[in-house]
Amino acid sequence: MPIATTNPATGETLRTFDALGPEEIETRLERAAGAFEEYRTTGFGERAGLLHRAADLLEKDRDDIARTVTTEMGKPVTAARAEAAKCVKAMRWYAEHAADLLADEHPSPADVEDSGGSAAYVRYRPLGPVLAVMPWNFPLWQVIRFAAPALMAGNTGLLKHASNVPQTALYLEDLFRRAGYPEGCFQTLLIGSGAVEGVLRDPRVAAATLTGSEPAGRSVASVAGDEIKKTVLELGGSDPFLVLPSADVAEAAETAVTARTQNNGQSCIAAKRFIVHEEVYDEFARLFTDGMRALRVGDPLDESTDVGPLSSERGRADLEELVEDARERGATVLCGGRRPAKHPAGWFYEPTVLADVTSEMRVHHEETFGPVATLYRVADLDRAIEVANDTPFGLSSNVWTRDAAEQERCVRDLRAGGVYLNGMTASHPAMPFGGVKRSGYGRELAGHGIREFCNATTVWHGTPPDMPAAE
Secondary structure, three states, rough: OOEEEOOOOOOOEEEEOOOOOOOHHHHHHHHHHHHHHHHHOOOOOHHHHHHHHHHHHHHHHHHHHHHHHHHHHOOOHHHHHHHHHHHHHHHHHHHHHHHHHHOOOOOOHEEEEHHHOOOOEEEEEEEEEEEEEEOOOOOOOHHHHHHHHHOOOOEEEEEEEEOOOOHHHHHHHHHHHOOOOOOOOOOEEOOHHHHHHHHHHOOOEEEEEEEOHHHHHHHHHHHHHHHHHHEEEEEEEEEEEOOOOOOOHHHHHHHHHHHHHHHHHHOOOOOOEEEEEOOOOOHHHHHHHHHHOOEOOOOOOOOOOOOOOEEEEEHHHHHHHHHHHHHOOOOEEEEEOOOOOOOOOOOOOOEEEEEOOOOOHHHHHHHOOOOOEEEEEEOOOHHHHHHHHHHOOOOOOEEEOOHHHHHHHHHHHHHOOOOEOOOOOOOOOOOOOEEOOOEEOOOOOOOOOOOOOOOEEEEEEOOOOOOOOOO
16 A cells, blocks of 8 residues: 555545655664653653653644644544644643652552561653554544553553555654654655564564554554564454333433444444334334434535544445445345435445344445445343353443443443443543454553553562662
8 A cells, every 4th residue: 555645525535655665664664762861761741851842843734734634544534633633632631640650659558568578669650653554534633542651651662654645644753853852763664565674673662552454453463572572452343233112212212323423434432233123113214314314524624514534446346336235135224325316426325224134144244435324123131141241352332321230230241341331432541442352352442542552570689779789
């Protein structure tokens, strides 16, 4: 895949970039390793000052970088501005909380005595340069939610971004440079996927994090495992959205429209499978379908647009294949299911609702990365949970019920990294984010995320630390 900016709304390639050669990659790896040796000795106050400055710059740049993001991957510009603002929030959160999150941990005096020591504690130390392989769908947020905690922990970062968002990737490198970070602390590697293995195997790279497809995750995890390097993977999702009889059905349906079509439906944590109790199914299906049908599809730079184009021609073709397979196997198309006639250029697809979905259809098992929803009618909570868990993925889940017992049952039995009750899944810097099953492993954000790329070091004293050992 060429490294290029191609506008998804028009199909026009606007800029192309040359991939880094071996010598240029070597230079950046050497910089990252050298910067780490100096940067790891800085204190939390200095790191926080740098990250606050980067946040201030991003806030000032918000409108300009939002237009770049929209031009490169197609999300509505209003959503791109919101993404930039969310990054600013996360950067400031980590700047303010990292010192507490990584403070020394002290076991109880009784446990220290039992260990035979006079004192002991755990200190979190940085690992080194971390390689981040990041996707195009949230090209700012996915990077910042790795970079902010990694840099606050004292690591340095190497970004291999998706090949269709090179200008965003270069902007991020420049952002940290302008904020005053030492040279080499955060660098963008304009390389193709074929060059990732060589970078990951380099002994100067300490660990890796990847957000992306299942095949990409397997590849990175395999190489990292062979090299015995730590990885965090956030892969696909096919999140269930359960609606039970006690729910506010109108609110659930309105939220469902946003949950399915956020980022043009191209979000791992977008709700994709809507599992509705038969008592409220007809009402929900009607309201949800009306809401999906009413969305405005159009130019993502137009402030009134709700749904822009998919990021690529291949992505739309994949979505069309899933819808056609479901249609051929008996699914009912309640709305959408085709390319909009108003937009012959670009990679647009109508918001779509599929009913009468069965396990024989590909759409039941595969992730729909676009504005396509599947509807299921179930007789009870047992069946709802069964359908929800009948997926290889386990990123997050949404449950609409006012019944406390049903809520607790879903928290206990849904196999996912998150359970959101009477609301839609969203990431927040203070809460850990990640999945189970084929949605990956490890966690981003919160204290869990910042500690993923730290060396939890046990420090034990045989004699009191303020006393010299006896001669």
